[in-house]
Amino acid sequence: MSPISAASRVLMVLAMAMAQTCSVAAAEDERARLLARGEEALSASRINDAWLAFERASNMKHAVDAETAIVRTYMQAGQYRRAISFAAHTSGVHAGDPAGVGLYGWLLHLGGQRAAAERLLSEASIRLPGQRFLGEVRAAIRENAAFPEQDPPAAAVRLYPYAESNAGARKSVVAGTAVLIDQGRHAIVPTATLGGARTVWLRNGMGQTRKASVKTRIKSKGLTLLSLHAPLPLPQELQIAASDPFPGSVGYVAEYAANTRPTPAWPVLHVGFLGLPLENSADRALGVDVPRGPRGGALFDSTGRLAGIAVKGNDGSDQAVLINDLRKHLTKWLPAAHSPLETSKPSADLVYETALQTTLQVLRE
Structure with missing residues (x-):
C-alpha cells in the first residue's frame, strides 16, 4: 500500500478541523436553543421545564449564562437557599463576569446581608472597572430601589422575577x-x-x-x-x-x-x-x-x-x-x-x- 502523500495528510487535517468546527457550531446552536427554551418556560412559570433546559445547557458548556439562569429558576420557584448557594458558586467560578457577581450581590442584599453585598460588589468593581451593570446593582442597593426593568441585553442578567401575565x-x-x-x-x-x-x-x-x-x-x-x-x-x-x-x-x-x-x-x-x-x-x-x-x-x-x-x-x-x-x-x-x-x-x-x-x-x- 502506497504511503499517504503530504498533500493528502494536509487535506485530512483540514477536513477534521472543518468537521470539528461544524460540530462546535452545532453544539452552540443547540445550547442557544436550550437557553431560549428555558427562558420561555420560566416566563410561563413552567419551573421544571425551565430547569431541565438550563441544566442541559449548563452540561454542554460551563458558562455563566446558563448558571445565572438556574439561579433565577430557583428564585422563581421560591427556593432562595438553593438560589443563593448556587449564585455563590457561580460568582466564584466566573469572578471575571459581572453577571454572576452582580446576581450574587443582589441576592445577598435581598436576604438581609447588605454589608456583604456591598463588599463583594466593591471588590468586583475594582477588579472589573467600567462595568455598568455592577454600578447599577450597587446604586439600587444604596438607594434601596427596585432594579430598573430592562430588556436583555441592556442588563447583564435579570434581577427580578417574571410576573404572571395580567x-x-x-x-x-x-x-x-x-x-x-x-x-x-x-x-x-x-x-x-x-x-x-x-x-x-x-x-x-x-x-x-x-x-x-x-x-x-x-x-x-x-x-x-x-x-x-x-x-x-x-x-x-x-x-x-x-x-x-x-x-x-x-x-x-x-x-x-x-x-x-x-x-x-x-x-x-x-x-x-x-x-x-x-x-x-x-x-x-x-x-x-x-x-x-x-x-x-x-x-x-x-x-x-x-x-x-x-x-x-x-x-x-x-x-x-x-x-x-x-x-x-x-x-x-x-x-x-x-x-x-x-x-x-x-x-x-x-x-x-x-x-x-x-x-x-x-x-x-
Missing part, C-alpha cells in the same frame, strides 16, 4: 406591601396604601398575581383586610407566633422597594432589634431599621414566625402592629396558635424564603 396588573403601580394570611385567601395592608384605588392586585416574590377586594377595615389600626379572588400559596414553613415578641429581641421585616412602575420584584429582608412599646398603645416602635417607604411588610420574630405587620404611625414613625393585637381584630382569619413555643433560631435565608410568598406587592390602578 393586563390589569400591568396598568397599575406598586403602592406598597401587604402580608398574606389565612391559607393564602386574605391579606393585611395599611389602608393608606390603597388610597382611592378602584382595583387592587397582589403579587408575591415568585410573580404570582391575584386580584383582591376589601373585606373589612380596622379603623383604629389603619389596616384593611383584603380578600383574594383566588388563593396564593403559603409556605409550609410559615408559622404564626403564639404571642408578641419581646422588645429588644431579633426581628425581621420583609418589604418591597418603592417603585412607581408595575415591575415585579423580590422583597428585601431587613434585620434588627424590635422596639419598645409605645405609650398608651398596644403598638410598638418597629425598631428594625427599614428604608423610607409606605410600610406594610411582614414582621417575623427571632424564631422566624409571623409576628405582626410594619406600619406608619400617625406621627410618621415606623411602628409595628403585633400578632396579639391583630388576632383581637381578625380572630376569624388569625386564630390562636396551638403549636408549642419554638425557641430555635432560624437562618435569615430561611426567613427570606418564607417571605418570598408571605410578603406581597400591592398594585393599584
Whole structure:
C-alpha cells in the first residue's frame, strides 16, 4: 500500500478541523436553543421545564449564562437557599463576569446581608472597572430601589422575577406591601396604601398575581383586610407566633422597594432589634431599621414566625402592629396558635424564603 502523500495528510487535517468546527457550531446552536427554551418556560412559570433546559445547557458548556439562569429558576420557584448557594458558586467560578457577581450581590442584599453585598460588589468593581451593570446593582442597593426593568441585553442578567401575565396588573403601580394570611385567601395592608384605588392586585416574590377586594377595615389600626379572588400559596414553613415578641429581641421585616412602575420584584429582608412599646398603645416602635417607604411588610420574630405587620404611625414613625393585637381584630382569619413555643433560631435565608410568598406587592390602578 502506497504511503499517504503530504498533500493528502494536509487535506485530512483540514477536513477534521472543518468537521470539528461544524460540530462546535452545532453544539452552540443547540445550547442557544436550550437557553431560549428555558427562558420561555420560566416566563410561563413552567419551573421544571425551565430547569431541565438550563441544566442541559449548563452540561454542554460551563458558562455563566446558563448558571445565572438556574439561579433565577430557583428564585422563581421560591427556593432562595438553593438560589443563593448556587449564585455563590457561580460568582466564584466566573469572578471575571459581572453577571454572576452582580446576581450574587443582589441576592445577598435581598436576604438581609447588605454589608456583604456591598463588599463583594466593591471588590468586583475594582477588579472589573467600567462595568455598568455592577454600578447599577450597587446604586439600587444604596438607594434601596427596585432594579430598573430592562430588556436583555441592556442588563447583564435579570434581577427580578417574571410576573404572571395580567393586563390589569400591568396598568397599575406598586403602592406598597401587604402580608398574606389565612391559607393564602386574605391579606393585611395599611389602608393608606390603597388610597382611592378602584382595583387592587397582589403579587408575591415568585410573580404570582391575584386580584383582591376589601373585606373589612380596622379603623383604629389603619389596616384593611383584603380578600383574594383566588388563593396564593403559603409556605409550609410559615408559622404564626403564639404571642408578641419581646422588645429588644431579633426581628425581621420583609418589604418591597418603592417603585412607581408595575415591575415585579423580590422583597428585601431587613434585620434588627424590635422596639419598645409605645405609650398608651398596644403598638410598638418597629425598631428594625427599614428604608423610607409606605410600610406594610411582614414582621417575623427571632424564631422566624409571623409576628405582626410594619406600619406608619400617625406621627410618621415606623411602628409595628403585633400578632396579639391583630388576632383581637381578625380572630376569624388569625386564630390562636396551638403549636408549642419554638425557641430555635432560624437562618435569615430561611426567613427570606418564607417571605418570598408571605410578603406581597400591592398594585393599584
